[in-house]
Amino acid sequence: MIYDVIVVGAGPGGSSAASFLARRGVSVLLLDKSAFPRDKVCGDGLTPQAVYWLERLGCAEAVLEKTEGCIKSADIYINKEHVLSAGYPGGTIYPDFAILLDRRRFDNVLLESALAHGARFEPRVKVRGLAREDGCVVVKAEREREAVEYRGRIVIGADGVSSAVSRAIGNTLKDGAVAVSVRAYYRGAACPGAQMKVYFDRDYFPGYGWVFVDDNGFANIGLGAVFDRNFPRLDNLGAAFERFLATDLKAMLARAARCGPVSGGSSGFYRPKAIVAEGVMLIGDAANQADPLNGGGIHKAMESAWCAAEACSAALAAGDFSLRAMHRYEALWSRGYEADWRTAEIFMSIAKNPDMRELSLFLLKQIGRLTVADPRLREFAGGIFSGVVSQSAWLVPRALYHAFPKDLSTWMELLRENGREIGAGAMGGGVRLAYGTLMSAMTTGLSLARNPLRNLDWSMELAGKAAWIAHRRIAGEARP
Numbered sequence: 001m002i003y004d005v006i007v008v009g010a011g012p013g014g015s016s017a018a019s020f021l022a023r024r025g026v027s028v029l030l031l032d033k034s035a036f037p038r039d040k041v042c043g044d045g046l047t048p049q050a051v052y053w054l055e056r057l058g059c060a061e062a063v064l065e066k067t068e069g070c071i072k073s074a075d076i077y078i079n080k081e082h083v084l085s086a087g088y089p090g091g092t093i094y095p096d097f098a099i100l101l102d103r104r105r106f107d108n109v110l111l112e113s114a115l116a117h118g119a120r121f122e123p124r125v126k127v128r129g130l131a132r133e134d135g136c137v138v139v140k141a142e143r144e145r146e147a148v149e150y151r152g153r154i155v156i157g158a159d160g161v162s163s164a165v166s167r168a169i170g171n172t173l174k175d176g177a178v179a180v181s182v183r184a185y186y187r188g189a190a191c192p193g194a195q196m197k198v199y200f201d202r203d204y205f206p207g208y209g210w211v212f213v214d215d216n217g218f219a220n221i222g223l224g225a226v227f228d229r230n231f232p233r234l235d236n237l238g239a240a241f242e243r244f245l246a247t248d249l250k251a252m253l254a255r256a257a258r259c260g261p262v263s264g265g266s267s268g269f270y271r272p273k274a275i276v277a278e279g280v281m282l283i284g285d286a287a288n289q290a291d292p293l294n295g296g297g298i299h300k301a302m303e304s305a306w307c308a309a310e311a312c313s314a315a316l317a318a319g320d321f322s323l324r325a326m327h328r329y330e331a332l333w334s335r336g337y338e339a340d341w342r343t344a345e346i347f348m349s350i351a352k353n354p355d356m357r358e359l360s361l362f363l364l365k366q367i368g369r370l371t372v373a374d375p376r377l378r379e380f381a382g383g384i385f386s387g388v389v390s391q392s393a394w395l396v397p398r399a400l401y402h403a404f405p406k407d408l409s410t411w412m413e414l415l416r417e418n419g420r421e422i423g424a425g426a427m428g429g430g431v432r433l434a435y436g437t438l439m440s441a442m443t444t445g446l447s448l449a450r451n452p453l454r455n456l457d458w459s460m461e462l463a464g465k466a467a468w469i470a471h472r473r474i475a476g477e478a479r480p
Contacts, residue, residue: 002136003029005312006152007119008127008165010036012050013284013301014158015110019057020309022117026316029150031141033159035123036111040103041183041265042298044220045071045196045212048094048388049299056306059113066109069100069194069214074382076368077199078361080248083368086382094388100194100214130155130168130280135321137279153321154312155280158301161268163286169277176270176288177352179207179295180233181224182241185259189219190252199248202361204240206231206351209248219256221249224295226269226352230454238262267297269348275333276326281308289333291387293344299387300337307332339472340391346465353458355447362440366414366433373413374405395469 005021007014010032018028046054046063054060073087088096115121124143131138139150157165167173191213199209207225223241227233234240241262245253268288275282283289284301291300311329315321351360371378380403383389393399405411412426418436419429448455 001151003027003120003150003152004316005029005154005156006031006137006139006150007156007158008032008139009158009160009163009284009286010034010111010114010121010123011040011107011158011160011284011301012110012298013286013305014156015107015114016053016057016302016305017156017158017283017308017312018114018119019110019117020306021312022114022119024309024313025118026312028114028119029152030111030114030119030121031125031127031139031150032121032123033126036121037104037108039263040107041181041222041263042103042220043183043210043212043222043295044100044102044106045210045296046099046101046106047296047299047386048088048092048096048098049296050302051097051099052094053299053302053306057110057113057302059109062109062113063101063106064099066105067099067101067214068216068218069212071098071100071194071196071212072096074196074198074386077197077201077248078365078368079201080199081365083365084372084378086371086378086385088386088388089379089383092383092388098196100212100220102220127159127164129164132278153279154315154326156308156312157280157282157286158284158305160285161266161288163282165280166272166282166286169274169280169282171272171274174266174268175272176268177226177228177292177348178266178268179224179226180237180264180266181222181295182237182262182264183220183222184241184262186219186221186253186256187217187259188256189213189217190255191217191219199244200361200364201244201248202357203243204234204237205357205361206348206354207234209241209244211249211252217256219252221245226348228270228352230457231352231354237264267295269345276323276330278323278326279321281311281326281329283308289337289341291344292341292348293391294385294387296387300341303337304333307336339469340387342465342469342472343392343395344387346462346469349458349462349465353455355451355455356444358440358447359444362436369414369417370405370410372417373410374407377403377405377410392469 004027006029007018018030022028090096127141129140136151137155195213197211209223213219225234269292275287283304289300290297315325415426415429418432
């Protein structure tokens, strides 16, 4: 049998793509190396964007029935100090809340929805490669140690950061910025209701710790860090995780019990050489499309699944499965989401340099303090970090002007907050702010100077990424 579309990987991206296609009458085969339900290392937080796509898929009610955590804001900590609590902005196409649901149940809901719409599912199938044959793509795989083959007019690779489909179209995996993370579950966390907490600390920056707790005190706790060929990975992420638990979370976990072992995972944050080939598309983590700023991958996978479904439908209607036809998917994703992804990538590229640690954390802390006194800036910053507001908005002068604090009292509060660190008033806070700015800049400058070749390469990388965004904006403004 030749299927219209074969989707490799039944996570959020793969199941969403299968569901979008099956409801249009497309014959879809969904393959996964695991039987469902199955666990997956993740923060288990479903962003407002994910909730939006669940509505589009018709799965929101099923997910909301299972969740025991609805979150309207997140607490941000920097070097163990609570800096601010920021919510999700209203007035967008997305809801103003996030929800919590473990991947074991969440992914199963999406898979069952795809099957209910007519997709076929085969578990325990490990894909090894692809081949072309008589106008279709052959998926070569193993099932229970036996070689099997499946044929489809189009193959969608949704098989994660270690994607066999990506390798099959010529990509080298983990050939750029990669985030590694560890995660554990705890019962009995001391939290008054569902909460989301994010921790930035010089001990494990570039990266952050997270705590997602539901209404019953069940907590998903993790720590992740980013690295690439220039900047080596954290020496011992597991040890850093244990320090995070023992220091930042000591009070919260005093009477909590760990559920199961610590698990690890990874995500890529760079553009692969190709996300399409003749008869093939990559979506979600297989295309490294997770948000580089906050690490969120679920809603990004669902976004790309929709783009892939649109492109597949057009290709099937035209009977054209050429590389040119597959580029329709790439164009849809680029038009809708690439500018934001690349803007977030610049933030990540700055932060991933450990020589920028002190300056990055100092600036984050001051911005956080400013947002406490200015609701408009707080909403803007929260929207940018979560991705609810277009992340390329920080490059738009008008948007920055409206978000930038104009009330003198906001700046005076920033000075007073800095003064409280040394038991002084606003005047002392001004001195403290100036001194902190100078010292963090000097420390950063000395760190950069110690590694000149590495940081020259890094600066050229940043310049190239900034040039792409500048070109995109100029080209966009030049259109009639």
